[in-house]
Amino acid sequence: MIELALILAALFFFLASALTSRPLYILSQKYYSKKVTSHYGFKVSDLHYSYDQMVYFISLPTTLPYIRDALKEDLIIEQDYSSYFFPLLKGIKISLKQNGKKMFLAYLPIGNFRLPHLDKLQQEGTIDEQTYLRISTTKLLHRDTLQEVREEVYKQLQVGRY
Amino acid sequence: MSKLGAIILLIIAAVGLSLTANLIRFHVSAFLNQLIFSVATLILVELSVYFYGSNHLHWSILLFITTAGYSFKLIGGIIGAIFSIFLVYLQTEGIPLVLLPVYLLIGSGAGYLSQYLLNKKKNHHRWLNMLMEQSKHLQVFREVSTTMQRTLQQDLLLKVILTSVTAGHGLGFNRAMIFLASNESKSLKGIVGVGPMDVKKGYEVWEKISEDRLKLSDLIEHNFDSNFTDPELNALLHSLEIPIDEHNVFGLALSSQKPVIVRGIEKEDSSQVLIYDLFQTEEFAVIPLINQGKNIGILFIDNIVNKKPITLMDTENILPLANQAAIALDHANLYEQIEEMALRDGLTGLLNQRAFQTILNEHFPSKGNRAAPLSLIILDIDFFKVFNDKNGHLLGNEVLMKLARVIVESIRPGDYSFRFGGEEFVVLLPDTDLEQAEITAETIRLNVERTSFPGEKTQPNGTLTVSVGTACTDHRDIHSENELIEAADQALYKAKNAGKNTVISFKEFVSID
Numbered sequence: 277m278i279e280l281a282l283i284l285a286a287l288f289f290f291l292a293s294a295l296t297s298r299p300l301y302i303l304s305q306k307y308y309s310k311k312v313t314s315h316y317g318f319k320v321s322d323l324h325y326s327y328d329q330m331v332y333f334i335s336l337p338t339t340l341p342y343i344r345d346a347l348k349e350d351l352i353i354e355q356d357y358s359s360y361f362f363p364l365l366k367g368i369k370i371s372l373k374q375n376g377k378k379m380f381l382a383y384l385p386i387g388n389f390r391l392p393h394l395d396k397l398q399q400e401g402t403i404d405e406q407t408y409l410r411i412s413t414t415k416l417l418h419r420d421t422l423q424e425v426r427e428e429v430y431k432q433l434q435v436g437r438y
Numbered sequence: 439m440s441k442l443g444a445i446i447l448l449i450i451a452a453v454g455l456s457l458t459a460n461l462i463r464f465h466v467s468a469f470l471n472q473l474i475f476s477v478a479t480l481i482l483v484e485l486s487v488y489f490y491g492s493n494h495l496h497w498s499i500l501l502f503i504t505t506a507g508y509s510f511k512l513i514g515g516i517i518g519a520i521f522s523i524f525l526v527y528l529q530t531e532g533i534p535l536v537l538l539p540v541y542l543l544i545g546s547g548a549g550y551l552s553q554y555l556l557n558k559k560k561n562h563h564r565w566l567n568m569l570m571e572q573s574k575h576l577q578v579f580r581e582v583s584t585t586m587q588r589t590l591q592q593d594l595l596l597k598v599i600l601t602s603v604t605a606g607h608g609l610g611f612n613r614a615m616i617f618l619a620s621n622e623s624k625s626l627k628g629i630v631g632v633g634p635m636d637v638k639k640g641y642e643v644w645e646k647i648s649e650d651r652l653k654l655s656d657l658i659e660h661n662f663d664s665n666f667t668d669p670e671l672n673a674l675l676h677s678l679e680i681p682i683d684e685h686n687v688f689g690l691a692l693s694s695q696k697p698v699i700v701r702g703i704e705k706e707d708s709s710q711v712l713i714y715d716l717f718q719t720e721e722f723a724v725i726p727l728i729n730q731g732k733n734i735g736i737l738f739i740d741n742i743v744n745k746k747p748i749t750l751m752d753t754e755n756i757l758p759l760a761n762q763a764a765i766a767l768d769h770a771n772l773y774e775q776i777e778e779m780a781l782r783d784g785l786t787g788l789l790n791q792r793a794f795q796t797i798l799n800e801h802f803p804s805k806g807n808r809a810a811p812l813s814l815i816i817l818d819i820d821f822f823k824v825f826n827d828k829n830g831h832l833l834g835n836e837v838l839m840k841l842a843r844v845i846v847e848s849i850r851p852g853d854y855s856f857r858f859g860g861e862e863f864v865v866l867l868p869d870t871d872l873e874q875a876e877i878t879a880e881t882i883r884l885n886v887e888r889t890s891f892p893g894e895k896t897q898p899n900g901t902l903t904v905s906v907g908t909a910c911t912d913h914r915d916i917h918s919e920n921e922l923i924e925a926a927d928q929a930l931y932k933a934k935n936a937g938k939n940t941v942i943s944f945k946e947f948v949s950i951d
Binding site: 281282286293296297303304305308324326361396399 | 445449451452453455456457459460461464465471475478482486489490494508559563566567570573574577580637641645647648743745
């Protein structure tokens with residue numbers, strides 16, 4: 277009986293850890309970012325960013341009809357984490373799902389998601405690389421940013437990168 | 439408590455523990471995060487001891503050992519195993535030494551497996567990064583080559599190349615400049631640069647680019663506008679001429695035809711000192727632009743803003759772009775030379791009639807703007823037929839060449855001289871009224887008279903002279919290019935009739951159908 281109890285408890289422990297780690301990781305980044313940014317007198321929402329470091333795995337502008345004709349809703353944005361139990365955001369993946377098949381279109385690594393104001397603070401020595409990463413993670417995972425990334429990728433598919 | 443109740447309570451405790459641990463561990467360092475996760479499993483094991491007694495501790499502790507191994511890899515697994523032995527010893531009867539090798543085996547196994555998976559992930563990530571990097575470069579090359587195929591304009595090519603080198607989604611260097619090689623003067627001349635003069639300006643531009651979400655095409659449009667490219671950088675570059683010397687870094691890059699990275703200024707190299715003085719950079723790379731063995735120029739890159747070191751991989755990645763740029767620049771240069779040749783008279787080197795039509799149209803005052811008058815001088819050699827008959831066409835050609843030099847030396851910078859055909863020459867004087875044109879015309883006539891020409895003794899007056907007619911658009915009856923030419927031609931005709939070797943200006947307009 278005790279074997280079953282302990283196995284069940286361990287299963288629930290790991291399951292709960294795995295399921296809650298990413299949301300709580302994001303929450304902690306948000307909390308930390310808010311604390312740091314308010315200390316230095318700016319808001320995460322005010323930060324300008326550049327996603328032009330987005331790497332596309334297809335030629336732009338594309339001539340492939342099934343990509344050009346894709347709907348905005350067909351685009352899937354996934355957050356790419358390093359692990360279930362110790363999650364760290366590596367980047368965001370953008371893929372196209374059509375007829376049950378998934379095709380990778382683009383990837384934005386978190387290290388390449390640069391924010392000029394943070395660049396400046398880091399260069400001045402006000403914040404370190406880790407703090408930069410936590411704030412940029414918060415910014416990238418913000419609903420508005422992800423929505424804008426979706427819009428941007430869709431636009432690129434329609435009219436081309438340049 | 440019933441058995442089921444104890445199970446449910448243990449499960450609730452497990453979930454509570456994991457949530458509590460997760461709430462805390464992402465606010466602390468990575469080490470503490472892993473420690474809290476491992477400790478949480480230990481607490482879970484201890485809770486089971488609390489509910490069910492310590493009889494099962496010797497195997498339930500395996501949960502903690504494997505978690506420690508997963509969290510801290512091999513070292514974590516081993517420490518977890520040793521710690522567990524002490525714990526089992528403290529909480530159970532007897533010395534569990536026999537368990538030690540089992541614990542160590544499980545701990546190190548979990549640690550090794552975790553390390554193996556981590557390495558696999560890291561390798562995968564490294565591969566992904568390399569592929570992404572290559573993909574990014576491919577996009578840049580595609581864009582650059584497409585633009586290069588579209589144009590032979592050197593200016594646009596330079597914009598595309600430099601923007602691709604410096605743009606965020608391009609190669610991402612902070613600053614890039616192009617120097618073109620001059621084979622005659624054995625020097626490199628600064629042509630154009632993109633990037634800030636200092637760190638502060640760099641961040642301002644970076645902020646602006648991010649705020650406006652500018653893409654490569656936007657940047658190409660904006661570059662060389664004051665908001666995006668510090669004019670100071672380009673002003674400095676234009677004034678810069680670096681000798682190609684084997685002892686300086688630029689000469690070394692060109693002679694070895696390989697990129698050179700400078701990591702610190704060498705004071706013995708005057709070119710490096712000059713670069714430091716002008717652009718405040720201590721680390722930069724010099725990439726030779728070479729096409730078919732010919733030195734086209736140099737691409738200079740540095741990271742003045744983020745101070746990111748330039749690596750061999752960086753220069754390796756930029757080489758294909760530099761090679762493409764060299765081919766395009768060489769072609770553009772050849773095209774410009776051919777275009778220039780098409781607009782020049784082969785004998786005298788002056789602009790030809792085709793160029794005359796273009797420049798005349800460009801400078802002819804528009805209907806609404808008569809404020810900037812355009813003057814025209816037409817001249818031809820007096821008795822040139824006689825000269826050719828007596829001296830032959832070869833000597834006649836020599837005279838035409840020398841006369842062209844006299845005309846060029848007699849006019850002001852900004853004036854244009856043309857060979858109109860035969861012995862007839864034309865000078866266009868933008869922003870010049872008739873009075874000023876007469877002065878220039880008289881200067882030409884006088885200089886021709888004073889200059890000694892071969893065979894001129896055979897001329898009827900014993901010297902070679904020209905007759906000159908002038909006209910200006912400030913005349914009320916001149917409204918078109920053809921009317922201006924016609925007016926100057928009439929003035930020349932009058933000068934011929936007035937005894938030659940004279941300047942006559944057009945005063946009265948007679949419309950000729």
